[in-house]
Amino acid sequence: MQSAGNTLGSAMIQFTDVSVRFGERQVLKNISMTVPFGETLAILGGSGAGKTTILRLIEGLVQPDTGSIMVDGQEIVGLSEQQMTHVRNAMALVFQGAALFDSVTVRENVGYRLWDQGTLSEKTIESRIAESLHFVGLDDIAEAMPGELSGGMKKRVAIARALANHPRLILYDEPTAGLDPINTHIVKELICRLHGQEHVTQIVVTHDIETAYQVADHLIMIHQGEKIFDGTVSELKMSTDERVQAFLHPDAVLSASDEGVYSAAR
Ligand SMILES: Nc1ncnc2c1ncn2[C@@H]1O[C@H](COP(=O)(O)OP(=O)(O)OP(=O)(O)O)[C@@H](O)[C@H]1O
Ligand SMILES: [Mg+2]
Numbered sequence: 001m002q003s004a005g006n007t008l009g010s011a012m013i014q015f016t017d018v019s020v021r022f023g024e025r026q027v028l029k030n031i032s033m034t035v036p037f038g039e040t041l042a043i044l045g046g047s048g049a050g051k052t053t054i055l056r057l058i059e060g061l062v063q064p065d066t067g068s069i070m071v072d073g074q075e076i077v078g079l080s081e082q083q084m085t086h087v088r089n090a091m092a093l094v095f096q097g098a099a100l101f102d103s104v105t106v107r108e109n110v111g112y113r114l115w116d117q118g119t120l121s122e123k124t125i126e127s128r129i130a131e132s133l134h135f136v137g138l139d140d141i142a143e144a145m146p147g148e149l150s151g152g153m154k155k156r157v158a159i160a161r162a163l164a165n166h167p168r169l170i171l172y173d174e175p176t177a178g179l180d181p182i183n184t185h186i187v188k189e190l191i192c193r194l195h196g197q198e199h200v201t202q203i204v205v206t207h208d209i210e211t212a213y214q215v216a217d218h219l220i221m222i223h224q225g226e227k228i229f230d231g232t233v234s235e236l237k238m239s240t241d242e243r244v245q246a247f248l249h250p251d252a253v254l255s256a257s258d259e260g261v262y263s264a265a266r
Contacts, residue, residue, distance in 0.1 A: 092162030152183025
């Protein structure tokens with residue numbers, strides 16, 4: 001990928017008025033957002049809000065109906081599949097599930113994209129695999145099969161696979177979903193450690209507020225396809241938007257509505 005963005009001092013990701021419709025359904029409405037180089041953005045929002053769709057737009061797997069998406073200084077809307085492949089080479093994805101290939105070893109899972117690209121020597125690929133597994137603290141399971149691993153370990157292997165490609169942009173879709181507290185902590189700590197590594201920009205989609213608070217420089221919140229918040233953690237906490245507050249404090253909203261039902265019944 002060209003790094004025109006660096007020289008121009010612009011952002012790694014820039015959305016301007018992006019809208020997406022699936023059939024009759026408007027899934028994203030006029031989303032504008034900026035992710036500066038080297039920062040971590042968290043995207044918060046309830047189920048079906050449109051968070052994964054934002055990641056798919058960045059990957060070029062969904063085309064917007066209107067708007068512009070700049071990745072590293074390059075407009076990606078309307079790029080051909082071949083042009084998009086170059087852009088994708090600088091990105092890595094950590095999916096909602098770990099999405100490992102079950103029939104090959106951890107080592108092969110981590111290295112497959114590098115072998116597939118065919119540009120690096122075998123020696124370099126092996127050292128990338130070792131370095132990535134070391135980063136996630138799983139040096140000793142290179143020859144294990146995914147079926148032998150816990151969910152948390154699989155997620156860490158998925159992160160190692162993302163890192164092996166030396167990405168400039170890492171996209172995570174619900175990286176801590178379904179993990180126990182210890183593995184959640186490990187994954188959050190990995191994301192924090194990657195923050196501040198040279199030229200790594202990260203986008204973390206999550207509905208877990210604690211994860212977002214800990215990893216993000218700034219956050220956006222999506223509600224029914226609209227961006228209803230864009231700012232820092234402390235700005236989020238102080239937001240007076242009712243939809244933001246309802247997301248942050250669902251218990252308060254639920255107990256208030258219980259009270260309503262209760263008083264109505266009295
Ligand atoms: N390819 C598609 N075709 C039709 N509708 C789609 C498609 N992809 C997503 N949608 C719809 O768009 C809306 C947003 O989906 P999206 O996956 O972005 O939500 P999300 O915020 O990631 O939700 P979750 O937290 O449950 O993962 C949903 O209503 C979904 O059903
Ligand atoms: Mg999703």
